[in-house]
Amino acid sequence: LTLATARETADGECRTALVPETAKKFAALGARLRMEQSAGVQSHFLDPDYVGVDFAPGLAETYAGADVILRVTPPSPAEIAALPEGALLIGLLKPYESKERLAALNARRITAFALELLPRVSRAQSMDALSSQGSCAGYQCGLIAAARCTKFFPMLTTAAGTIRPARVLVIGAGVAGLQAIATCKRLGAMVEAYDVRAAAREQIESLGAKFVDTGVSADGAGGYARELSAEEKAAQAEKLAKAVAQADVVITTAAIPGKRAPVIITNEMVGRMKYGAIIVDMAAESGGNCALTQPGEHVVANDVNIHGPLNLPSRMPTHASELYAKNLYNFLSPWIKDGTLAIDWSDEIVAGTLLCRDGATVHTLVKQVMG
Ligand code: NAD
Numbered sequence: 001l002t003l004a005t006a007r008e009t010a011d012g013e014c015r016t017a018l019v020p021e022t023a024k025k026f027a028a029l030g031a032r033l034r035m036e037q038s039a040g041v042q043s044h045f046l047d048p049d050y051v052g053v054d055f056a057p058g059l060a061e062t063y064a065g066a067d068v069i070l071r072v073t074p075p076s077p078a079e080i081a082a083l084p085e086g087a088l089l090i091g092l093l094k095p096y097e098s099k100e101r102l103a104a105l106n107a108r109r110i111t112a113f114a115l116e117l118l119p120r121v122s123r124a125q126s127m128d129a130l131s132s133q134g135s136c137a138g139y140q141c142g143l144i145a146a147a148r149c150t151k152f153f154p155m156l157t158t159a160a161g162t163i164r165p166a167r168v169l170v171i172g173a174g175v176a177g178l179q180a181i182a183t184c185k186r187l188g189a190m191v192e193a194y195d196v197r198a199a200a201r202e203q204i205e206s207l208g209a210k211f212v213d214t215g216v217s218a219d220g221a222g223g224y225a226r227e228l229s230a231e232e233k234a235a236q237a238e239k240l241a242k243a244v245a246q247a248d249v250v251i252t253t254a255a256i257p258g259k260r261a262p263v264i265i266t267n268e269m270v271g272r273m274k275y276g277a278i279i280v281d282m283a284a285e286s287g288g289n290c291a292l293t294q295p296g297e298h299v300v301a302n303d304v305n306i307h308g309p310l311n312l313p314s315r316m317p318t319h320a321s322e323l324y325a326k327n328l329y330n331f332l333s334p335w336i337k338d339g340t341l342a343i344d345w346s347d348e349i350v351a352g353t354l355l356c357r358d359g360a361t362v363h364t365l366v367k368q369v370m371g
Pocket residue numbers: 119120121122124125128130131134171172173174175176177194195196197200222223224225226228253254255256257262264
């Protein structure tokens with residue numbers, strides 16, 4: 001069994017799917033490992049750090065004859081062309097992003113696992129890349145907010161007088177939102193938060209933040225939120241507008257799997273925010289929770305600074321890669337025995353994460369959304 005990892009080529013991507021620790025563990029299971037030269041360098045893992053890994057000079061040499069390809073981001077068309085026909089590919093493959101990519105993977109009969117699709121069951125927690133990377137992203141949102149805020153986050157008592165703590169509002173308290181709350185609390189801000197899922201209230205309060213009650217609750221399937229009706233959206237907007245207007249910082253992380261991010265902060269709400277306030281919109285990648293967000297940009301409207309940062313985990317690639325590589329190891333290792341791969345295709349986690357097999361897209365929700 002040969003596992004291969006090439007250098008990530010997506011713009012600004014600094015993470016890697018194989019770190020020295022997981023390479024050692026895969027090797028202990030009898031797998032052979034091949035890596036493109038310097039593939040770990042941007043995460044600060046140098047080639048000599050990887051014990052028992054063969055290094056290859058380019059993409060074709062790295063992938064030649066490999067059975068399993070470990071990636072962080074989806075492969076580009078050129079990279080798909082270099083995948084060995086019938087190989088197994090695993091990564092954060094953005095299953096809802098591109099029909100062309102799905103067609104190209106199927107044309108090469110790639111067995112593809114998209115970790116975004118991993119069922120959120122207890123047994124899968126150690127494999128949950130959305131959670132590990134979400135924690136990195138939420139932490140980064142808190143840091144961006146603190147660095148851009150023109151106020152102190154903590155309360156300060158100084159000789160010149162007392163400084164009131166900054167007011168932070170976090171909208172969307174999933175994995176990333178909770179980490180943003182924790183990060184802002186550690187920095188001393190006064191934090192309020194909101195989520196449509198009823199269970200989020202207790203989690204928000206356990207971090208010492210105040211729950212903003214809008215009276216709207218919308219639990220969907222699999223522990224995720226569902227889309228709101230027009231009436232629910234109006235009720236939510238009315239209650240949230242007040243909290244948004246009082247905040248120095250608003251961090252938004254609201255997402256619905258397979259859909260555009262809900263627009264929660266309207267132009268009008270931005271118009272009523274404090275001058276100099278900041279929005280860090282973590283949902284920028286999937287369209288943004290603020291109507292004015294531009295993905296990857298910083299825009300100013302009504303003296304409010306709206307940040308739409310992309311690929312936040314890649315800003316802390318060492319730990320993001322370590323956690324991600326462990327997720328991959330935990331996903332694959334149960335199926336590696338004596339250096340061979342024997343997957344139980346009926347396993348709930350395997351079946352739920354499977355995107356493409358035998359030349360077809362097989363995941364039910366992805367098929368529905370992507371046609
Ligand atoms: P996500 O990234 O899909 O969405 C982020 C948050 O946005 C969610 O909390 C969601 O409820 C919220 N949201 C959606 N629409 C909203 C709106 N209109 N207004 C306000 N908030 C809105 O979420 P996630 O972080 O991936 O977590 C989703 C769920 O999965 C949570 O219930 C989480 O606890 C659960 N989870 C379970 C496991 C596990 O058991 N293995 C692991 C991780 C997460």
